[in-house]
Amino acid sequence: MPINLSLDVVSLTMTLVNIESVSHQEGPLADEVERVLRELPHLSVERFGNTVVARTELGLPERVVLAGHFDTVPLNGNLPGYVEMGKLFGLGACDMKGGVAIILRLAAMGSYDRDVTFVLYDAEEVAAEHNGLGKLAEARPDLLRADFAILMEPSDGAVEAGCQGTMRVRVTVPGERAHSARSWVGVNAIHRAGELLRKLAEHEPRQPVIDGLTYHEGLNAVFVEGGVAGNVIPDSCVLTVNYRFAPDRSEAEAEAFLREFFAGYAVEVTDSAPGALPGLDQPAAKAFLAATGAAVRPKFGWTDVARFTVLGVPAVNYGPGDPLLAHKQEEYVPTAQLTECEHVLKEWLQA
Amino acid sequence: MPINLSLDVVSLTMTLVNIESVSHQEGPLADEVERVLRELPHLSVERFGNTVVARTELGLPERVVLAGHFDTVPLNGNLPGYVEMGKLFGLGACDMKGGVAIILRLAAMGSYDRDVTFVLYDAEEVAAEHNGLGKLAEARPDLLRADFAILMEPSDGAVEAGCQGTMRVRVTVPGERAHSARSWVGVNAIHRAGELLRKLAEHEPRQPVIDGLTYHEGLNAVFVEGGVAGNVIPDSCVLTVNYRFAPDRSEAEAEAFLREFFAGYAVEVTDSAPGALPGLDQPAAKAFLAATGAAVRPKFGWTDVARFTVLGVPAVNYGPGDPLLAHKQEEYVPTAQLTECEHVLKEWLQA
Numbered sequence: 131m132p133i134n135l136s137l138d139v140v141s142l143t144m145t146l147v148n149i150e151s152v153s154h155q156e157g158p159l160a161d162e163v164e165r166v167l168r169e170l171p172h173l174s175v176e177r178f179g180n181t182v183v184a185r186t187e188l189g190l191p192e193r194v195v196l197a198g199h200f201d202t203v204p205l206n207g208n209l210p211g212y213v214e215m216g217k218l219f220g221l222g223a224c225d226m227k228g229g230v231a232i233i234l235r236l237a238a239m240g241s242y243d244r245d246v247t248f249v250l251y252d253a254e255e256v257a258a259e260h261n262g263l264g265k266l267a268e269a270r271p272d273l274l275r276a277d278f279a280i281l282m283e284p285s286d287g288a289v290e291a292g293c294q295g296t297m298r299v300r301v302t303v304p305g306e307r308a309h310s311a312r313s314w315v316g317v318n319a320i321h322r323a324g325e326l327l328r329k330l331a332e333h334e335p336r337q338p339v340i341d342g343l344t345y346h347e348g349l350n351a352v353f354v355e356g357g358v359a360g361n362v363i364p365d366s367c368v369l370t371v372n373y374r375f376a377p378d379r380s381e382a383e384a385e386a387f388l389r390e391f392f393a394g395y396a397v398e399v400t401d402s403a404p405g406a407l408p409g410l411d412q413p414a415a416k417a418f419l420a421a422t423g424a425a426v427r428p429k430f431g432w433t434d435v436a437r438f439t440v441l442g443v444p445a446v447n448y449g450p451g452d453p454l455l456a457h458k459q460e461e462y463v464p465t466a467q468l469t470e471c472e473h474v475l476k477e478w479l480q481a
Numbered sequence: 482m483p484i485n486l487s488l489d490v491v492s493l494t495m496t497l498v499n500i501e502s503v504s505h506q507e508g509p510l511a512d513e514v515e516r517v518l519r520e521l522p523h524l525s526v527e528r529f530g531n532t533v534v535a536r537t538e539l540g541l542p543e544r545v546v547l548a549g550h551f552d553t554v555p556l557n558g559n560l561p562g563y564v565e566m567g568k569l570f571g572l573g574a575c576d577m578k579g580g581v582a583i584i585l586r587l588a589a590m591g592s593y594d595r596d597v598t599f600v601l602y603d604a605e606e607v608a609a610e611h612n613g614l615g616k617l618a619e620a621r622p623d624l625l626r627a628d629f630a631i632l633m634e635p636s637d638g639a640v641e642a643g644c645q646g647t648m649r650v651r652v653t654v655p656g657e658r659a660h661s662a663r664s665w666v667g668v669n670a671i672h673r674a675g676e677l678l679r680k681l682a683e684h685e686p687r688q689p690v691i692d693g694l695t696y697h698e699g700l701n702a703v704f705v706e707g708g709v710a711g712n713v714i715p716d717s718c719v720l721t722v723n724y725r726f727a728p729d730r731s732e733a734e735a736e737a738f739l740r741e742f743f744a745g746y747a748v749e750v751t752d753s754a755p756g757a758l759p760g761l762d763q764p765a766a767k768a769f770l771a772a773t774g775a776a777v778r779p780k781f782g783w784t785d786v787a788r789f790t791v792l793g794v795p796a797v798n799y800g801p802g803d804p805l806l807a808h809k810q811e812e813y814v815p816t817a818q819l820t821e822c823e824h825v826l827k828e829w830l831q832a
Binding site (some may be wrong): 327335363473 | 645647648660661662663664665669671672673674675676677678679681682686697699700701702703704705706707708709710711712713716718720721723725752781782783825
């Protein structure tokens with residue numbers, strides 16, 4: 131079905147929902163989006179794989195990015211879409227073709243008081259290595275430079291600012307092997323791990339306030355593994371611990387905290403991603419918050435906004451749809467939220 | 482090489498060492514032992530697979546069992562055997578062809594003040610289901626009935642009495658799954674398991690005194706396993722706990738203890754074997770201890786003596802060779818211990 135940018139945002143969302151674009155199969159949707167954006171004379175369009183970037187070049191003092199992903203989780207008997215009682219149902223309606231529809235409507239608008247970069251990317255719902263925004267940030271960071279970025283992930287029309295970092299470490303508790311019939315000859319590593327688990331259970335996570343937002347850290351064993359044989363006192367027990375840290379801590383600070391917390395044990399960092407500061411003190415962000423009038427919440431999970439922060443661009447999540455419905459068979463987006471979000475962003479961007 | 486029962490015990494041990502009998506390949510040795518025992522008119526001999534049972538039928542008021550296994554662990558470049566500086570080296574020299582040689586020498590003796598049942602069985606060094614003594618106890622318990630039994634496993638010439646029981650349980654600690662970015666919404670099962678591990682670490686095992694012997698229990702986590710994914714608060718953590726219990730507790734009592742210890746958690750018994758009381762108050766046992774004059778120690782590990790206890794027969798381990806050398810490439814048996822053990826048992830059994 132061809133995309134028609136003169137449709138209202140609800141009809142446009144329906145069109146997008148009905149163009150299947152499960153991760154790694156975004157080609158047809160990207161083709162169609164590229165085609166309609168290239169028809170707009172005020173935009174310069176570039177294509178990278180199944181990622182499409184369209185920019186205004188008005189020479190305005192500020193530039194903002196509006197970004198969204200094309201892909202959805204796999205089909206689950208939830209296509210084609212339909213509207214019922216003010217809700218648009220269908221695969222990707224919530225996560226995040228409603229957001230993509232708004233981006234396309236804004237791209238077609240044609241008159242802006244800020245320069246805008248529209249980024250529509252692939253492979254957000256699969257392993258990070260495939261992420262189209264990540265690839266773009268690496269290959270062409272110049273295209274993402276801006277004063278502010280909005281990722282239009284479903285946030286129920288609220289603004290989710292910043293995001294927490296995440297780090298995983300393997301903590302190895304040693305012991306001494308022995309036959310379990312003479313257990314007192316050995317040192318039970320699993321029993322020793324009990325002390326660390328108790329320390330984790332008793333740990334009070336930090337809840338720092340940053341730019342007026344209260345973050346909430348988490349420090350949790352996500353795996354534990356130990357044991358040699360049913361009749362052997364185990365000489366090793368390995369905890370995998372996931373630390374979700376507020377964006378006032380760098381990865382280096384997070385690692386230092388973990389090494390101190392587990393002092394005396396071997397600690398190996400296996401995985402890490404930095405947090406993102408909310409950056410709500412930037413003029414473009416302030417103007418945006420004023421325009422939306424929406425509630426601002428901290429984002430606890432890691433999201434693609436951190437990719438902008440790495441580039442020095444403050445970023446928030448703001449989009450239609452309840453995030454708790456994302457990836458569900460019965461996902462939907464309220465049609466009123468589509469209209470409301472589009473209106474808010476138009477007001478903010480319009481000259 | 483044919484077995485000659487008129488050889489001295491050291492030479493006979495050497496003959497036995499040089500007849501390979503790795504587990505499941507005991508046939509040639511069992512054939513040769515059966516042949517020489519059938520030549521002795523004072524014994525009635527029966528064969529079951531590769532297990533050979535020879536009995537005196539003198540109508541004496543007491544009957545004792547002498548038992549040993551034919552099989553060895555796999556070859557490890559340690560055949561043929563040789564004697565050096567009073568030590569007989571070679572595969573199985575310690576575990577337990579020295580003991581088998583003594584049994585055969587006693588079987589050839591011909592005059593006894595107690596009826597004797599000589600049991601030589603296969604497949605002791607492999608999974609319990611193959612154990613020749615276990616199979617015999619199940620198929621023909623009548624052949625194992627006696628007032629006392631001696632398993633001639635290497636015990637360095639000391640008497641190891643009774644044995645501890647063993648029970649394994651799986652203890653499941655539940656939790657509530659949540660995304661680790663919002664860990665406070667869930668309940669971390671691995672963290673909760675820390676309480677149980679601390680309880681295990683702090684547990685003071687019983688050391689009951691039975692028939693003058695001090696046993697030593699053990700209660701140990703031998704496996705721990707938990708975790709769903711690197712970003713999920715785990716909703717389950719499973720401990721596998723091995724309880725080694727003194728022989729004054731039955732399996733039912735051991736299970737009751739574990740269920741109370743882990744009260745509030747799901748406990749599943751996966752594996753269990755009863756202990757064996759030392760039974761040193763039996764007349765035959767007393768006479769044996771008086772004859773040996775050897776030190777008596779409790780046996781902490783589970784051994785085949787428990788198979789006799791299940792049949793109501795008190796049993797001990799008593800044999801030549803250092804048990805710590807069993808299964809080692811360089812295993813040996815001191816020739817003086819062979820002679821000493823043979824002498825002690827002859828004194829005890831001779832009319």
